Amino acid sequence: MRIAAQVEVSEAQRKQLETWATSRTIAVRLAERAKMILLAAQGKMDKEIGAELGVWRGTVARWRARFIANGLAGIEQDEARPGRKPKISARKVKAIVALTTQQRPDNATHWSTRSMAAKAGVSAASVRRIWQAHGLKPHRVVSFKVSNDKHFTEKLEDIVGLYLNPPEHALVFSCDEKCQIQALDRTQPGLPLKPGRCQTMTHDYKRHGVTTLFAAMNTLDGSVIGQCMTKHRHQEWLRFLRQIDRSTPKDRELHLIADNYATHKHPNVQAWLAIHPRFHMHFTPTSASWLNMVERFFRDLSENQLRRSAFHSVPELVSTIEQYMERHNRDPKPFIWTAKASDILAKVTRARAKLNKMQSV
Structure with a gap:
């Protein structure tokens, strides 16, 4: 009769x-293997351990051998399994990727899973x-705009420097206008949110006018x-500059x-700034909002x-915006700028190089 190899465990291994x-x-399989090794250390045979734990004795023999060879690491990791042989060859996969990224279908601007499946001779699920x-993700497109400002680097370093290292005894405000905010009213009342149904609203609307929001956000505390x-x-x-002057x-x-x-x-703005020397203007590069x-x-x-x-009038829209700013300023939270100027510049440089390469083709 074949005798199983003796298992010896150290005190540290036993505790683990x-x-x-x-x-x-932990995983049930690992707990079961630990029990196998503990029983084997007591001198029990594979058949006895298998009967006690309800597993095949060959399984016990395999983990006994792996523990003897590699210790705890031998039973902690599962054996690599070959898995099922893929039905689609690596060459076919490479061809589908190349087709997706380098060509377009005859009657569309981008591939769908069905059009690619028909072209490549595989199922739509395989393409997915x-x-x-x-x-x-051929169905998605992301818009971009690379600034061509000749003084991009200087302006970038200036503004990022204000964010990361603002001047002492000074306030930094990020200013802009949100133009053409429309007072839109829905043509029909929608249904509210309820279990099993999302909120509804009509796709068409009535225009009741527009307003423009001038805003200056304190980069230190987030107030507006x-x-x-x-x-x-x-x-x-x-008029807005005068309001900032009065409010600070x-x-x-x-x-x-x-x-x-x-x-x-x-x-006229330049003339006003000249007689208000505490105002210092910093302009962002073009196409870099x-x-x-x-x-x-x-x-x-x-x-x-x-x-x-939904807004029935411009005054209602303006009142809503003012209330939002009032609530925001009760507990303002600043936006933390983390990107370094050097990292942004490196990214823009790479984008320009790619654009120049594409334009030269």
């Missing part, structure tokens, strides 16, 4: 095996699995100075970040308050 054997949080494995106006000219911008301590220098809109650089932190506040305003609402 006992912990695994009684644990309720291949796309998921390679991170391909805002004012709604009917037009978007340099006169309204000057007179002994503080003010650094305002704004975009390159002509309203912000009008001669994402550098202006107040855009995050505008996004939250749209998502949380405006997009699903």
Whole structure:
């Protein structure tokens, strides 16, 4: 009769095996293997251990041998299994990926799972699995715009420097206008949210006018100075600058970040700034509105308050915006800028290189 190899365990190994054997949080298979080794250390044979634990004795013999060869690591990891041979060859997968990324279907701008399945001679489910494995989403497109500002680097470093290392005894405000906010009213009343049904609203609407929100967000604490106006000219911008002047301590220098809109650089605005030296303007590069932190506040305003609402008049819309800003300022939270200027510049440089390469083809 064949005698099973003797299993010897150290005190440390015994403690670990006992912990695994009684644990309720580890995999059941590992707990079962630990019990096998503990029983084997007591001198029991594979057949006895199999009968006691309700497993095949060959299984006990395999884990006994692995423990003797590799210790605890031998039973902690499962054996590699070959798995089922793939029905679609690697060459076929490579061809589908190349077809997806380098060609277009004859009658569409992008591939669908069905059109690719018909072209490649496989099932739509197989195409879906291949796309998921390679991170391909032909149905999605992401918009972008690379700034061509000649002074992009200088402006980028200036603005990011204000975010990450603001001047002492000064306030930094991110300023912009959210233009043409429409007072939209739905043509029919929608149904409220209920279990099993989402909120409903009509796709068409009535226009009752527009307003423009001028906003300046304090980058230190996230509070917002805002004012709604009917037009978007340099006169309204000057009125808003005066509001910022009245709303901030007179002994503080003010650094305002704004975009390159002509309203912000009008001669009358320049003249007003000349007699108010505590105001310092910093302009974002062209096509780089994402550098202006107040855009995050505008996004939250749209998502949380405006997009699903219905307004019967412009005054109602303005009142809603003012109430939102008032509640926001009761407990403001700043947006934390984390991207370094060098990282942004490196990314923009790579994007420009790719664009130049594509244009030269």
